Amino acid sequence: MRTKKSAINIITAFISQFVLILLGFVSRKVMIDSIGVEYLGINGLMSNILTILSLAESGIGTAMVYALYKPLAKKDIPKIKGLMNFYKNTYRTLAVLTALVGLSILPFLKYLMKDNTVENSITIYLLFLFSSVCSYLYSYKISMNNADQNKYLSTIFNTVTQILVLILKVLILYLTKNYILFLSIDIASTLIKNFIFSKMMDKRYPYLREKVTEKLDKETKDSLYTNIKALFIGKIGYIISVSSDNLVISSRISIKTVGLYSNYTTITSAVSGFVGIFISSISASIGNLLAEESKEKVYDIYKTTEFINFWLYFFSSICIFCLAETFISLWIGEQFIMGEGVVLLIVLNFFISGIMAPIDSVKCAAGLYKPDRYVTIIASIVNFIISMVLAKPLGISGVFIGTLVSTLLFSFWIKPVIVYKHIFKRGILEYFKRILFQTSITFIMGAICLFIGESLFFEHTILNLLCKLALCIIIPNIIFISIYFKTDEFKYVYNVIVLLIKKFKNRNCGTLIDIKDSSC
Template identity: 40%
Template sequence: MRIKHSLLNIGAGLGNQLIITLLSFVSRTVFITYLGVEYLGLNGLFTSILAMLSLAEAGIGASIMYSLYKPVAEDDKNKMNALMRLYRNAYLIIAGVVLVLGLSLLPFLSFIVSDTSIDHVHIIYLIFLLNTVAPYLYMHKNSFLNVCQKGYIVTGIYSVSSILTTTLKIAILYYTQNFILYLLIESSITIITSIVLALVVNKMYPFLKDKPATDLDPETKKGIFKNVKAIVLQNIGAYLVLGTDNIIISSFIGLAAVGIYSNYKMLIDISRTFINQIFNNIYHSVGNLVANESKEKIYSIYKVYRLINFWIYSTFTIAIYIMLEPFITLWIGSDFIMDKSVLLLLMLLFYEKGIRNAITTVKTTSGIFHPDRYAPLIQAAINLTLSITFVQFWGIAGVFLGTLISSLVVPFWTTPYLVYKKVFKLNILKYYFVYGLYILIGVVAYFITRYSTSTILADSYFSLFLKGLLCIIIPSLIYTVIFCKSDEFKYIFSISKRVFYKFRTIKVSHTTNRL
């Protein structure tokens, strides 16, 4: 059942992401053409600032979601209801806190956004603030569907919403070039979508509208509040590591530089989002697994997850590193290309964070939040110190070099140590041996792929597509040869065969019924 739900969620997510990606490219092209790189920079800057304000939510959602896995697995409706009531009330408070914090920044906008020709900056900021606050009113409903492994419903509703929003925004930019109207459309549809999703959840799970028969037990409350404190510290640290790049670039280099970087970020984020459609849905299956299975079973599934994680992230890293600059040149021109060292650092960050995805999933779904609560703050202090120092010597590359060093100094060590000690109860050296082996295999795959595709000039979209296809196929063939005898590969292959035969059976049955 876990596999079935995961596959449904993954299929829905990938289909949705493909459509949204195509529309995003059209939208970004129209955005750059009619508004320019400065508006692009402002968009990225305000997104980063409001991500900082969203730290008011840090910890609450993740902790309550973790607490929901067991009652959902046991179909304990009263406890689910009590937790959801707590979840809803917490998010109402969060929405109010974010709104107040956001409004308190208004007097300081002129210091953050300097030397710009953009009009009505304060109005634009207020609309961004509305877009941030509104989803909190219904976010607990989304989370419940995800915990129940019904994320494909959320994906379906958001797919329709995203397609409608993006299409309308493209039309507004094309016909009016009005950035404020562009943002208002997004706000309106976001609010409507949240309301529709809440109504769907209420219809599917009517018991959530009832008053819980009993309050949460003291032990559950204590666990939630303990985890909240830990996750708050972790999320604050995570933001200071990953969310301050645009602010540092804007402050030390300029808003236009943020705009140019935002194209790289958009393409990398699209790739990460595609991958996350797979792993976010597996995440909730792992949560269900942790709540019900032995440590041996969890470890065996983790190894499968680890191989899939390496396979996908290393393949995407190779493909993006080879393809990103030719794509941007063909898409919007060579004026939007940054120094090669920036791309190298961005891809190292992409791979390093991505390759930890499997171990991080086991950590969070096992409820390990408290022991390393200060680690992200230590990482953040290292990151900010190094990034602000390095940006003055090496520009944008210096910002990302500081981020990479801070990642290697802290979470690279702490996350696997805690999981292997508390969940698997195994020697941590096993983790680093496999990690090192995967890096070696990935580097070899990169050089073979680079050499094999070097003769293809990406001077048209067809040749670019061909080169990109080879960048996916070649590493996959190499990994198939290397891993085909492993238990993890055999497990993945057996699941793939089951899915294929099931799909074929459904297709044949459907065809027979039609005849």
């Protein structure tokens, strides 16, 4: 059952991601043509400010999912009801706090938008704030759904509603060129769909509507508060680090540059959305695995997960590096290209954060939040200082260098050390040797593909884009398979694919998590 849910989550998430990404690119194209790139900059900046405001929620959602793993596995309904009641009240309090803090930022907003020419910036910010506050009202039910390994339900529901809303928003923007109306539709649709999904969850878990008669025991509360505190401290640094790039760019360079950069983040977010589906869709299964199985089996599954994750980021990083400029040119125009040096730094940050995903997933699923809770704060401070110093002489490249350096100095090596020490009980040297080799072959292959592609297909045409894509598919994957085809991980993945095919034919075989125990 654990594995069946992982497979369903992955399949539905892939379909959803493809449709939403396609509509997202169309929406962005219409936005640029209708209201200009400055609005993209405002959109990116406001999103980052609200991400920082979400610090209030940081830790609660993750701690909630972790705390629900065992009660859901054991069908301990009184415990589940007590936890859900706690989270409901907590999220309502956070909604009020977020609104108050968000309003207090209003007087300082103008200092964050250098060379801003967009009218109604305050109104736009208030709409973003209102949307953020409303998102807290039903978050706890969505988290429970995901903790029960039913993420596919919210994925299907979100996909259907977002398709309808995106089509409506694009039409409104194209016909009226009114960004305020565009945002208003987004907020209204979010409220409606969250309310509907909440009712669906009440029907699926009818005991959620029952009165809570048992309070959480002291041990559970103490564990929750400890995890929430550790996660909150850790998330402060992470969120500031992620969000500070746009803040530095908008305040030190220009709000328009944020808009230009956001086109590239649209691409990397789309790609990471696809490759990240694998990790996010099995994260609940990993938590369930940690709750029920041995450390040896967890490590066994982790190594396979890491291998598949690397393969995905290996291929996607090369594609972004070699295809981004041609794609941007064909999609929205050559004037939006930022240069190969900027693309290289974007891809470096994308690849490094991507290959760390399996470690992050195991660490969170194990509830191991406390050991590195201060590391991300230090890293974010280093990131901010380096970015601010280098932004003037190096422009946007200096901001990306700050992010890259802070990641390599802290999270890149500290998180794996913690996981290997506390969960796997193994030495870490093998891990870093593996990561070094993976990084080396990725960028060697990337350089080769870029050189061949730019030499043979240098013009920005659709045909050349397809030729470059074929190049990126064939050469790196042939090299990859020739290097890894004898490894246990590759053989394991091959067997999984074969058994998955049999599963869909026979409807009685296991998949990823349980595959080694399968009798098929």
